[in-house]
Amino acid sequence: MSKTSSQLFAALLLLGALSSPATASFESGNTQWTTSTASKNSAGYHQDTALCLSNKRGIADVLASERIGDFRACIPSQVTAGQLADVAIEYLGARTALGHYSADSGGASAFSEAFPCTQ
Known part of the structure; x- marks a missing residue:
């Protein structure tokens, strides 16, 4: 590819990126529930589990240093990511009406209940 063609391609690529609307794509609790409870037989199981x-x-x-909304949690350093996922899955499973809220607020709410701060 010539230098001119490369520059034109780069300019078109940049123009395409700049013309795309900037939107936040935060996940809802419903979406997190789907990825966190994916079937081990599903094609995206490993990716979904890693995302969860x-x-x-x-x-x-984040909760180790600041609040998320009104939620605060004091999570012991020995708690694993798997345990955190289990807490959030159990919490959201018992509160399906909250699924439309963001995944971070659902997780923060679950963790503040499971790991309350004593001070």
């Missing part, structure tokens, strides 16, 4: 675990670990990391 990383989401819960990220929520826990």
Whole structure:
């Protein structure tokens, strides 16, 4: 590809990126429920499990230093990502009416209930 063609391609690529609307794509609790409870036989099981675990670990990391909304949690350092996912899955499973809220608020609510701060 010539230098001119490469520059034109780069310009068109940049133009396409700039013309796309900027939207946040935060997941709902319903979406997180789907990825967190994926069947082991499903094609995307490993990807869904990784997404679920990383989401819960990220929520826990934020809660280690600040609140998420009105939620605060004191999660012991020994708690694994798998345990965090189990807590969130159980919490959301018992509160399906909350599924339309963001996944981070659902996780933060679950963790604040399961790991309350004593101070």
